[in-house]
Amino acid sequence: MPTLIKNAIVITLDAEMAVHDRGWLRIEGDRIKAVGAGDPPLDFAAEVIDADGDIIMPGMVNPHCHMAMSLFRGLGEDVDDRLFRYILPIERKFVTAEMVRTGSRLAALELIQGGVTTVADMYYFETEVGRVVDEAGLRGVVGQTLADFQPPDHASFDEGFERVEELVAEFSGHDRVTPSIAPHAPYSTGVPVMARVAQWAADHPDVPVQMHLAEMESELDWCAKNHALRPVEVVELAGLLRKGLIAAHCLLVDEADIAALARNGVGVAHNARSNGKAGRGIAPIEAMRKAGIPVGIATDGAMSGNTLDLFSQFAPVSIFQKLLGHSRKPMPAAEVIRMATIEGARVLGLDARIGSLEPGKQADLIRIDLSAPRLHPIYDIYSMLVFAAIASDVRDVMVAGRWLMRERKVLSLERKKVLRDALQIASALKAEMTAIDAGR
Numbered sequence: 178m179p180t181l182i183k184n185a186i187v188i189t190l191d192a193e194m195a196v197h198d199r200g201w202l203r204i205e206g207d208r209i210k211a212v213g214a215g216d217p218p219l220d221f222a223a224e225v226i227d228a229d230g231d232i233i234m235p236g237m238v239n240p241h242c243h244m245a246m247s248l249f250r251g252l253g254e255d256v257d258d259r260l261f262r263y264i265l266p267i268e269r270k271f272v273t274a275e276m277v278r279t280g281s282r283l284a285a286l287e288l289i290q291g292g293v294t295t296v297a298d299m300y301y302f303e304t305e306v307g308r309v310v311d312e313a314g315l316r317g318v319v320g321q322t323l324a325d326f327q328p329p330d331h332a333s334f335d336e337g338f339e340r341v342e343e344l345v346a347e348f349s350g351h352d353r354v355t356p357s358i359a360p361h362a363p364y365s366t367g368v369p370v371m372a373r374v375a376q377w378a379a380d381h382p383d384v385p386v387q388m389h390l391a392e393m394e395s396e397l398d399w400c401a402k403n404h405a406l407r408p409v410e411v412v413e414l415a416g417l418l419r420k421g422l423i424a425a426h427c428l429l430v431d432e433a434d435i436a437a438l439a440r441n442g443v444g445v446a447h448n449a450r451s452n453g454k455a456g457r458g459i460a461p462i463e464a465m466r467k468a469g470i471p472v473g474i475a476t477d478g479a480m481s482g483n484t485l486d487l488f489s490q491f492a493p494v495s496i497f498q499k500l501l502g503h504s505r506k507p508m509p510a511a512e513v514i515r516m517a518t519i520e521g522a523r524v525l526g527l528d529a530r531i532g533s534l535e536p537g538k539q540a541d542l543i544r545i546d547l548s549a550p551r552l553h554p555i556y557d558i559y560s561m562l563v564f565a566a567i568a569s570d571v572r573d574v575m576v577a578g579r580w581l582m583r584e585r586k587v588l589s590l591e592r593k594k595v596l597r598d599a600l601q602i603a604s605a606l607k608a609e610m611t612a613i614d615a616g617r
């Protein structure tokens with residue numbers, strides 16, 4: 178049955194940034210059929226939902242995440258060497274297909290409750306992540322990670338490519354789940370492997386490539402020492418700086434790097450909170466966007482930023498650029514919401530299908546409850562969303578015409594079971610940390 182949502186503030190994020198203060202939207206199957214202002218045409222065949230003046234906007238896009246790592250949230254806080262002290266040993270010992278499934282379900286619940294409808298993920302046992310994204314009803318770009326530090330699901334790059342092939346075989350042609358290949362970073366793959374990925378990607382034009390790029394000083398050092406180049410140049414040398422590459426971070430980029438990213442059609446996933454919390458710095462996203470690079474707003478894994486909540490990224494995204502520019506002007510709120518929706522979709526190559534509320538696009542949308550006093554008065558609807566709204570203001574979530582959440586209750590996952598399974602794994606991780614600290 179078609180759905181008609183009326184009496185809503187419809188924020189379209191279309192090319193004109195149209196906002197209908199009293200608008201409506203008609204959904205048929207998995208698509209948006211029509212969007213309009215005022216009273217909708219009489220329609221007796223549709224289920225009519227009165228939004229009671231709430232906001233209807235596109236579902237949000239999180240273009241860089243490690244869903245399963247939600248089980249590592251808050252682990253080893255403020256310890257500078259925690260990656261080598263805790264994370265890598267724990268990953269080697271505990272990360273299994275089952276753990277990835279459990280962690281990804283916990284993440285899926287959080288993403289849905291925060292109004293994220295599309296997520297790009299990179300991790301191990303990624304076929305399991307794809308299955309969880311599918312069962313949760315989300316849309317995802319799921320990337321099998323390749324790395325040389327003895328990751329838990331491949332002992333060699335040949336085995337890593339086998340994992341990629343399995344993932345692609347399971348999900349190619351899927352409506353909502355796009356398989357992807359994810360070389361971890363320049364220093365953890367190396368030029369020959371990146372060149373092999375570039376060749377493989379050329380043979381599989383529908384499979385997007387994701388990677389961490391220009392994230393930290395030690396990466397600059399590795400690139401300088403081994404190639405006398407900068408990270409972006411090393412990736413270009415390997416032939417991997419290509420259209421559709423989803424590059425996470427791009428924190429340590431200079432003018433020439435930005436020009437190279439723009440020239441090659443790369444999209445960037447900006448992780449303001451995760452970068453800030455690691456003390457790494459602020460990515461020059463104003464300069465990148467001015468150069469024509471699409472930039473989306475991402476959470477990174479919950480190990481790095483503690484949350485998969487995009488609303489909690491918005492203020493830092495805007496404030497960091499204002500601090501860099503010593504001015505109120507940089508990164509206006511409307512631009513932040515663009516990045517969280519249509520521009521994030523462009524980073525993932527999905528902007529023809531999602532990211533705005535327009536006829537013909539997929540019905541991926543969220544309803545924001547405006548009952549909290551915190552949200553009023555509204556002089557600028559985008560600044561309200563960026564600086565005042567919080568994730569729990571999201572009331573309903575729809576992906577491809579299917580409700581995943583109504584009245585804050587997630588319909589596609591069993592909340593209690595997901596939490597119980599997650600806490601069980603967390604207690605084992607806690608015991609392991611205690612053993613590491615005791616030097617056992």
Ligand SMILES: [Zn+2]
Nearest residue numbers: 389425477478
């Ligand atoms: Zn990451």
